[in-house]
Structures are given as structure tokens and as C-alpha cells.
Amino acid sequence: MTKILPFKAVRPAREFAGLVASRSYEDYNEEELKAQLEFNPYSFLHIINPGYKFQHEIGGEKRFGMVKNRYLEFREDCTFIQDELPSYYIYKIHTRDGDCCGIIAAASVEDYENNVIKRHEDTIAHREELFKEYLKVIGFNTEPVLLTYPDDPVINELLEERMRSRPEYEFATANKEIHSLWLIDEPENIERIKQQFAAIEQLYIADGHHRSASSWLLAKESRDQNPDHTGKEAYNFFMSYLISESNLRIFEFSRLIKDLNGHSKEEFLILLDEWFRIENRGIDIYKPSKKHHFNMYLDGEFYSLYLRKHNAKFTDALSELDSYILYEKILKPILGIEDLRYDKRIAYIHGRNDLIELKTRVDSGEFEVGFGMLPAGIEEIKQIADENLTMPPKSTYIEPKLRSGLTIYEF
Structure with a gap:
């Protein structure tokens, strides 16, 4: 039995979504990164590369605090908004090789701890600890762990039904992909999705072993330091992208x-x-x-x-x-x-x-x-x-x- 919950995402206002969205930081070469930071003030890269504002390379724990500052600036400027209702988020990517879609939701660190969410890679202790400290300072997570589950006809039907409506976001990228996102916030649909995942015995980490391990470490530390811990606090969960096995693409x-x-x-x-x-x-x-x-x-x-x-x-x-x-x-x-x-x-x-x-x-x-x-x-x-x-x-x-x-x- 797995616990997969909706949450109130902080996300770009509709008009900014295509400008905010960025590839992984490591995926940019030096020229691309400079162009994005110089000509796109809405790029999420400004948050994860906060020293650019001062034309200075900043590392270590000082960078963690500045990442949080840039993030708060995006929130204060209303580039980012927060949903009023807990939601599941359908994320679809259309590529030349076909489509893949899944659900962004909150997965349980308790499921990770109890091996209900299973892993197949070793993690490196100092990287786990470093990322835990990073999360602790900035207070948010923007890179979901990729989890996979057996194809489920009920979940597939729910996704297909919602994707027939207008997306909240839809934008193209320079590598000829189209990214789309829909919200599911109706109580009856939320309950259906929650119960359908509860019937799945195990989930498997496809990508993001260090992210999930660091979230677990942060949850343990937060739990130990919170005398009023209930298990419902946000630190007991980590953001995940749940995708069926048939949607997964595996390369060597x-x-x-x-x-x-x-x-x-x-x-x-x-x-x-x-x-x-x-x-x-x-x-x-x-x-x-x-x-x-x-x-x-x-x-x-x-x-x-x-x-x-x-x-x-x-x-x-x-x-x-x-x-x-x-x-x-x-x-x-x-x-x-x-x-x-x-x-x-x-x-x-x-x-x-x-x-x-x-x-x-x-x-x-x-x-x-x-x-x-x-x-x-x-x-x-x-x-x-x-x-x-x-x-x-x-x-x-x-x-x-x-x-x-x-x-x-x-x-």
C-alpha cells in the first residue's frame, strides 16, 4: 500500500510558465547558460544560480541562502503563485519519439524508509548530507523523484479524461518538445487517485535516488526536532513524478x-x-x-x-x-x-x-x-x-x- 497525496504547488503564473521552465542546470553549456541568464529574467536558472545577479560565482552554504532569497523574490513579484487547493498535477511531454505523461504528487518518506518505494542504486553519503542541508535551508523542492508503477487502467482513464480539457500550461521548447500541465483538484477525483495508488503494493525509483534519500534524512531530522510531530507535516513527503512502466524510456x-x-x-x-x-x-x-x-x-x-x-x-x-x-x-x-x-x-x-x-x-x-x-x-x-x-x-x-x-x- 503506497501513500501518494496531492499538495498545494507553488508554480508560475500561466503567462510566465514557458519562460520560467528550464532544463537541468548541468544540461546547459556555458554560452547557453549565459544567454538564458542575460536575456530571460524569468528563468528558473536565476534561482539556482543566484550569484549571477552580482556577477559573482557563489558556492557552499552561502549559496543556499541566496537561492532561497531569489526564490522569495519570484514569489513576491507574483511570478510564482501557490494553489489554494491540494492538487495532483498531470505533466505530459510530447516529443518526436512519442508522448509520455504522469502525475506529480507527494510521496511518503515512510514508504521509502519501509522499502515500499524501492531503489536499485547506491547513494553516496556525503552527497545525501549536502543535499539534505540544501533542502533544509531553502525549504522547497523543485526536482521530482521519478517513480514508476505498473500500468493501471483506472489511472490511465482519469488522465485521458482530464487531458481532453485545456491545459493550465502548454508551451514548446527549442528542442521541439511540447510540455503541458493540468490540475486535478476535485475532491472526488483526488480520492479516486489516492485510493488507486493505495492499492499498488510497491513503487520503484527510476531516477532520483539521492533526492529521495536526502528528503528522508531531512524528514528524520525534522521529526526528531519536532515534539509535536504528527506525521502529516510537509517534511514527511517529497515531490515525485509518477509514471507508468509503459511510459518509461530506458537507455544504456x-x-x-x-x-x-x-x-x-x-x-x-x-x-x-x-x-x-x-x-x-x-x-x-x-x-x-x-x-x-x-x-x-x-x-x-x-x-x-x-x-x-x-x-x-x-x-x-x-x-x-x-x-x-x-x-x-x-x-x-x-x-x-x-x-x-x-x-x-x-x-x-x-x-x-x-x-x-x-x-x-x-x-x-x-x-x-x-x-x-x-x-x-x-x-x-x-x-x-x-x-x-x-x-x-x-x-x-x-x-x-x-x-x-x-x-x-x-x-
Whole structure:
């Protein structure tokens, strides 16, 4: 049984929505960021980059307070308003690849704590703590955790019914996406959605493991410091975007390695031969079509690597995961990559970018070798979470990616 509640979002006034909404801060290059900050006074980037107002780079805890100040300025100027009634928010993204839509709502930290909301990635303690302190100072959350649930015909019907009406927001972006948002604030529809989610036994984190962990830490601290704690306080919940499994888009990450760890090309291929059937594909671009098949680009040529069947001895869901096989059979023992997060010899390309980028970066001399694989499926991700296992870092790149600043959860 999951607890998914409506909330009173702080959000842009209708006329400002398209101007406020921004991509993730890290998604902008330096020129794009400067243009947004210089020519769009309504961009949410002004809030998360508060030092721009003074033409000064500000970091650390001083930045946290300034983020809150910029946010309060947006509220005082009525760029942001707050809904009077608790609502669920339907968010739809139309792309060239199709549509995806889901519900923005408040998820329970108690469900996270009790593993009703399941995770499949490890988190880093100091990042959890840093983001907890950030949330504590600014007092709001604008990046929802992406949660997924099995397709539900009742929820689908409710969404379809509401989406036949005029959206509260509808705007296009430079990458040819159309973003739309609707409110559901009628008591009878709110109750139907609440009860429908209550009948779902488990939810799975698709993206946002650190955000959910930090929200949980903040809730624990707030609970311990509040002698009148009831469990209904806003800090007991975190903003989430709930999307059905069929709406989820999962891509892989390719791996790029700077050197062969002292091995010659010939020595490296011989070491690979113990675990894989190797076929030189020459200059023909090769992309795997099956699990346990990998592509490799080395010295101007593509190779296919097929895990040898007699070596395919799996003990749990994690041991069958292709990103884990690549790590256990090649990256760690042969190439000496122990730490997938921090080793400076490894880099990643998400599956939204094609193999031409992998080839280009190896041909440039920046990297020596690149590897690719098929993306993990949702059932693999769920099984790993169900077995309380964790994937290697950068195992999945999951969409949709929401725009920041369209719904804000205060606590």
C-alpha cells in the first residue's frame, strides 16, 4: 500500500510558465547558460544560480541562502503563485519519439524508509548530507523523484479524461518538445487517485535516488526536532513524478576508457577471449541486439563481444545485468577500473547519443577503447530492487526528464 497525496504547488503564473521552465542546470553549456541568464529574467536558472545577479560565482552554504532569497523574490513579484487547493498535477511531454505523461504528487518518506518505494542504486553519503542541508535551508523542492508503477487502467482513464480539457500550461521548447500541465483538484477525483495508488503494493525509483534519500534524512531530522510531530507535516513527503512502466524510456550508457592498462592491443584481445567470442566488424558500426552481447570500438574498428555460454553462470538478478558483466569481466580485472564513479580513466555517453560520438571520441585520441550494450529492461531493474541489490553506477539513463520550476513543493 503506497501513500501518494496531492499538495498545494507553488508554480508560475500561466503567462510566465514557458519562460520560467528550464532544463537541468548541468544540461546547459556555458554560452547557453549565459544567454538564458542575460536575456530571460524569468528563468528558473536565476534561482539556482543566484550569484549571477552580482556577477559573482557563489558556492557552499552561502549559496543556499541566496537561492532561497531569489526564490522569495519570484514569489513576491507574483511570478510564482501557490494553489489554494491540494492538487495532483498531470505533466505530459510530447516529443518526436512519442508522448509520455504522469502525475506529480507527494510521496511518503515512510514508504521509502519501509522499502515500499524501492531503489536499485547506491547513494553516496556525503552527497545525501549536502543535499539534505540544501533542502533544509531553502525549504522547497523543485526536482521530482521519478517513480514508476505498473500500468493501471483506472489511472490511465482519469488522465485521458482530464487531458481532453485545456491545459493550465502548454508551451514548446527549442528542442521541439511540447510540455503541458493540468490540475486535478476535485475532491472526488483526488480520492479516486489516492485510493488507486493505495492499492499498488510497491513503487520503484527510476531516477532520483539521492533526492529521495536526502528528503528522508531531512524528514528524520525534522521529526526528531519536532515534539509535536504528527506525521502529516510537509517534511514527511517529497515531490515525485509518477509514471507508468509503459511510459518509461530506458537507455544504456556506453563506457569510454582512456588506456588499456598497460596492455598492447593484441594482449588485450587475448585476455578478452577467455570470456567472450570476438568478431572483428571492421569499420561497420555494430550495435548489440541481444542481452550479454557487447560492442567495442578499438583502434579504428568495431568488434562484437558475445559472452561465452559456458561462462554464463548467474546467481542472482545483478549477475545477469550487462553493465555488471562488463565491469566484472573487463573493466575491473583487465582494465583496472575499480571505482566506476570517480576513476578519471572512465567516462560515459548516455544512449540518447549514438555510436558516432563514441567512435569520434576514441578516434580523437581522447580515449583508447569504448564499449556499448543494450539498455536494461524495467523487469531487470525491478528484480534487482526486489532482491535488495544495487546496479553499478551509470547502468541506466531514464527519461522523461522534466523541466525545472513548473511545480514546487514547500515544506
